[in-house]
Amino acid sequence: MAAGGFQRVVCLALFLIFVDLLAFVSGDYEVDQQIFQPGIQGTLKVAAAKPRRYLLYDVNPGEGFNLRRDVYMRMANLVKKLQDQESWVLVLPPWGRLYHWKSSMDKQQIKIPWSAFFDLESLNRHIPVIEFEDYIKETGSAEIDEMWYLQSYKDGFFKTGKWEEKVDERDCNDPPVFRQDESGHYRGWFWGYDEAYVLKFKCVSAQANAGLMVKPLTTNTTARSIMINRAEVLLHDAYGQTGYWDARRSMRFSKELRLVGNEFRSKYLNSTDKDDKTIMWEDWRTFKPAVGTAKGGPYLAVHLRRGDFARSHSKNVPSLQGAAKQIREIMKEQKLKKVYLATDASDQEVKEIKKMVTGLVRYKPTKEELIKYKDGGIAIIDQWICAHARYFIGTALSTFSFRIHEERSILGFEPKTTYNRLCADNQSVEECEQPSQWPVVY
Template sequence: SETSSNDCSIWDSSSDLSPKKNGSGLGIFLKSSAMKTDAKNSFSFPCNGLIFLTLSRYLLYDVNPPEGFNLRRDVYIRVASLIKTLLKSEAWVLVLPPWGRLYHWQSPDIHQVRIPWSEFFDLPSLNKNIPVIEYEQFLAESGGPFIDQVYVLQSYAEGWKEGTWEEKIDERPCIDHLMYSKDKHEYYRGWFWGYEETRGLNVSCLSVQGSASIIAPVLLKNTSARSVMLDRAENLLHDHYGGRDYWNTRRSMVFAKHLRVVGDEFRRKYLHSTDEADRTDYNEDWTQMKVKLGTAVGGPYLGVHLRRKDFIWGHREDVPSLHGAVKKIRSLMEKHKLKRVFIATDAIVEETEELKKLLPEMVRFEPTWEELELYKDGGIAIIDQWICAHARYFTGTSVSTFSFRIHEEREILGFDPKTTYNRFCGEKERNCEQPTHWKIVY
């Protein structure tokens, strides 16, 4: 149960959760609050009685290639929930899928593939929620670039009848053309996050309809594979969207320190914004951070996420024109008595030039080529989000996952929801519904 005080899924923050190498070079699991050492080679799970220590199993995953950085962060939360379910029965480690080849990362001449999670997130923080390792560590531990079992997740070919939703999972023939092909040794080649030497030993398709933990029985009972990859993991739904479990995982996704430092320095230098003045003190240990909503004040600037590019034609009704956006920004600055506006946008050069003319007080984080090469497009997105998250008032773009992630960050920092859950309206939009407030749960 999510509210159980004896929660098996929350890891002891003092324990080192990375699998350690024993003599054979294979990973073994160290203790957490979910596993108490009873004897030299056994662990007890408070939820399940005594379990003998075995070598940990590895869960890997990937997402449909067109999906962007911010939706992928949401998929991580779903998979983390599955790991917590698995940990009630066996020792599992989540292998973090290297970043790369994302549609929105269009900066030319910059190598953006095989990027480890530590470039963007703080790994010790992730490890306080569930055990995770980078893909390179998995390669070193598992004895080679092989994944024992790949499951491609898909929907049901027959769809589902209106009003008869049920959670189910079945091994089925693959519906789409398989993105894996056999080599001369009968191993499967595929994208595998840009690691050309990686091979899958078995590939099969699972039709799935339901939340992430529905796949747990398959992993625990139907396969003995030590390493299992779930491809197209976005087909799994959240176990408890917006619940305590969800927020624990979301809070653990602390941005890498070097990116936060860059964002904080930019705030100080160009926006007269510091944590002390803004009442946005940050605890490096997320498990110790619990801020009452309405405590944070934010810096003396308006934070804006203005999504353009494919949103202009993809969401035409609820996305404003450039002039419409500027008009709204002006009225918000006036209302909240703010002299500066920080804008995070994917607008093309011509549009940003137009914005500068219409809004001379606009401030943007514009990286040099060296900074772009160092932080990459994902790092720049995080810096933008971090600065928006510290604004006195924020307004975003309708149904944008970039804006959603800023909402969550502001919720963690303790802002009044009225200053967070806001969006632009399209000029022709009749009913401009504002974003839902998903209250943080501790």
């Protein structure tokens, strides 16, 4: 055989050995794959790969859209820790039936997938996530093995006089809202999916960071699917640190909603990412702008809460006249002629503000857009436009404003243009405490 032919045969043999090794490592070999060693013929016992486990969760029905986004981050980082021991995936709870979602033409607003609001590809760069519909397809049904219904301890947080983390199975403090049917299945509200049910239900008292759930989830149960209900009871493991920001940066809005916001900015606010220096890289993991690199569009953005929030937080929320006065002063100070207003104010209240503030612009969805994007999508468009303004001022104690603070920090805006809030009427400078600044930690 010629030298060249011999070399080709050797290369082919090495290639086939390499392919076999890859198949072995990836688990493609059967459990009893025959192997050969010099002088020995035997069978290698390879353990079958464990099927991945599913973590589902839900939140107290009264919690709003932006608080639920925060709970997602806690659950995402719990799964991040679970991934160190086993293969877990986070099942995203469908959106719907939120108290503040009243304006959409689609009054039912249930079974809304996360992909309607967020970029799932981006979420999956942090941890594995799937929609509930995909969970049903993967497992073959809407059956959930266990539900852990979180509650506080009856003796309170500080029985010992100091904070201590603990999680224990306990009797239910209150009658469970999930009831057994004639088959012994636990049924209740599962995001509008009447076919969904739980096989085993238990109440769990918890005062802990989310990470403390790793041990009970991996050692106290072999259930393949576990749902943590009232997940807002669990706290962040390290608020404001790297893990927190990794989860938050992965929560990019859907491309369609960003496009709607960008088109509005370009058409009505003379704002583009190129001019505003807010171009984002496709992968959030490599997008790390220095503080102050973002310039923002030539407009002021204001988030003004009204309705029930204004009544319950009257000591921190200005009147319409007080808000208009502050808006005019900031526009003059920042030399801006347009102001974008995000608000839940009534149409009549908006008319009053427009009389007092010139250059006021709002995004007003058509009936078709309300049906298509729903209240959650409209809120995201508002937040996206506010996040790109030259200067932003929000409402004290509002999670809606807080999410905009985060978005602007991720884009690279200066804190002084971001962490601002409207003061209540006759509130002194000392009393009108500005929001805490939380810089991105990479």
